Amino acid sequence: xxxxxxxxxxxxxxxxxxxxxxxxxxxxxxxxxxxxxxxxxxxxxxxxxxxxxxxxxxxxxxxxxxxxxxxxxxxxxxxxxxxxxxxxxxxxxxxxxxxxxxxxxxxxxxxxxxxxxxxxxxxxxxxxxxxxxxxxxxxxxxxxxxxxxxxxxxxxxxxxxxxxxxxxxxxxxxxxxxxxxxxxxxxxxxxxxxxxxxxxxxxxxxxxxxx
Amino acid sequence: xxxxxxxxxxxxxxxxxxxxxxxxxxxxxxxxxxxxxxxxxxxxxxxxxxxxxxxxxxxxxxxxxxxxxxxxxxxxxxxxxxxxxxxxxxxxxxxxxxxxx
Numbered sequence: 180x181x182x183x184x185x186x187x188x189x190x191x192x193x194x195x196x197x198x199x200x201x202x203x204x205x206x207x208x209x210x211x212x213x214x215x216x217x218x219x220x221x222x223x224x225x226x227x228x229x230x231x232x233x234x235x236x237x238x239x240x241x242x243x244x245x246x247x248x249x250x251x252x253x254x255x256x257x258x259x260x261x262x263x264x265x266x267x268x269x270x271x272x273x274x275x276x277x278x279x280x281x282x283x284x285x286x287x288x289x290x291x292x293x294x295x296x297x298x299x300x301x302x303x304x305x306x307x308x309x310x311x312x313x314x315x316x317x318x319x320x321x322x323x324x325x326x327x328x329x330x331x332x333x334x335x336x337x338x339x340x341x342x343x344x345x346x347x348x349x350x351x352x353x354x355x356x357x358x359x360x361x362x363x364x365x366x367x368x369x370x371x372x373x374x375x376x377x378x379x380x381x382x383x384x385x386x387x388x389x390x
Numbered sequence: 391x392x393x394x395x396x397x398x399x400x401x402x403x404x405x406x407x408x409x410x411x412x413x414x415x416x417x418x419x420x421x422x423x424x425x426x427x428x429x430x431x432x433x434x435x436x437x438x439x440x441x442x443x444x445x446x447x448x449x450x451x452x453x454x455x456x457x458x459x460x461x462x463x464x465x466x467x468x469x470x471x472x473x474x475x476x477x478x479x480x481x482x483x484x485x486x487x488x489x490x491x
Contacts, residue, residue, distance in 0.1 A: 180450040181488060184474055190487035196479050205479035212452055212473045264451035264471070276454045280446070283463035294442045302439055313432055320436045336443055343440025346433070 180263050182340070185209045185225040202228035202347060212264040221262060229347045250341040255333065258340075277336060278329035300324040303335055447474075447491040467491060 183190075185204050191197025197205070208220035223243060232239060232250050239248060247253040259265055259273035284291070286298040294302075295314050301307050302314055305321035320342070322335035432438070447453065448463065452471040457463070470490040476483035 180452060180471055180474065181447045181491070182444040184447075184477075184486065184488050186444075187477070187487070191477060191484060194484040196481050197477075197484055205477060207480060210473050210478050212450065212471050214451075258449055263449060266451075269451065272454070273449075273451065276451075276457070277449045279457075280448045280453075280463055284448075285464045287464050288466075290442060290445055290447075294438070302442075312435070313438060314435055316435045316439055320439075339436055339440040340443050341440070342434075342436040343444055346437045346440075 180212055182257070185221075185262065186228050200227070202231075209262075211261055214261075214264060214266055216261075216266060218261060228344055230349055231347070232345045233348065250344050251334075251337045254337045254340050254344070258333070258337070274333045275329045278327075278332040281332050281336065282324055303332070303339075447471075447488060 186202035187200040187204055188202060189199060191205070192199060202225075204225045206220070206224045208223060209225045210220055211218055213219070226243070232241070239250075241247040241250065241253045256270070257263065258277060259270040261267075263273065265273045281299040281303060284299040286296045286301070291297065295311055297310065297314055301310065302316065303322050304324050305316045305318070316339070320335065320339055322331050324332060327335070447467075447470070450471065453461075453467070456467060461467075467490065470488070474486045474488045474491055476489075477486050
C-alpha cells in the first residue's frame with residue numbers, strides 16, 4: 180500500500196472507465212488491505228488532495244469528520260493506521276518498521292530509480308555532497324538517520340509528505356486561490372499532452388507512469 | 391516498471407499554469423518558452439522527496455509481514471498486497487497501478 184494507490188492522478192488515463200484524478204480514487208469507499216478485523220473499506224472514499232490543505236479562515240480541519248488540524252497530524256496516523264494495514268495498537272510497530280525501511284533502503288528498487296537511485300538514509304540525512312540539487316532537501320527537513328530515533332525518522336518522513344501534499348494546489352493569482360476556469364479544470368490530458376513543452380514533451384502518458 | 395513519469399504531476403503543472411496566468415493577469419495563449427523555463431526550474435526538493443515517500447509501498451504492514459518471514463528491505467516483493475491488484479470503481483474495476491507491490 181502507498182498513499183498514491185488511494186490518491187490517484189494520471190495512472191488511469193488510458194483506462195476506459197478511468198480518467199484524470201486530482202489525488203482521489205474511483206471507489207464509493209476506498210478499499211483497505213485485509214487484516215483479521217474483517218474491514219475491507221475505509222469509511223469514505225479518498226477525497227481530492229489538490230487545494231485540500233489550503234489555509235482557511237477558522238483553521239484547517241482534515242478528514243470529513245474534522246479529525247486532524249494539520250497535514251502532518253493526518254499523515255502520521257495514516258502511515259501507522261488501517262489504510263497502511265496496521266491495526267489499532269500497532270502504531271509503535273508501524274513507526275519502527277518505517278524507520279527500518281528508511282535506515283536500510285539501498286536505493287536499488289524501482290521507485291528509487293525514478294529519484295536518482297539514492298538510499299533514503301542519504302536523502303533524509305541530506306549532507307552528502309554527491310546528492311544532486313533536485314534531491315537535496317533543505318535543512319529543516321533533514322534528519323541524521325544514523326543517530327535518530329525511530330520517532331525522529333517517522334516525523335521527518337511525515338514532514339516531507341506534508342510538504343508534498345501541501346504543494347498540491349490549483350493555479351492562483353495574487354487575489355487568492357480561486358482561479359479555475361473551465362478550460363483549466365480540464366487540465367488533465369491537455370496538460371500532459373500539449374500544454375507543457377518542457378520536460379513532459381513527448382513523454383508517454385498513463386500506463387507508463389506507474390507500470 | 392516505473393512508479394512515476396516525472397517527479398511530480400500536479401505541483402509542476404500548477405506552477406506552470408500560474409506562470410501562464412500571470413503577466414497581464416488574463417488567461418493567455420501559453421508561451422512555450424515560459425512554460426519550459428518554469429518546468430526546468432523543477433519542484434522544490436522537499437516536494438520531490440515527499441512524493442517518493444508518498445509512493446513508497448514498503449511502509450505498509452503487508453511488507454512487514456514479508457520481512458517477518460525473512461524478506462529483506464531491498465528484496466523484490468514476491469507477491470504484492472492483493473488489495474493493490476485492482477482499482478475499484480463504481481463499475482468494473484481496472485488494473486491497479488501498483489499491482490505486485
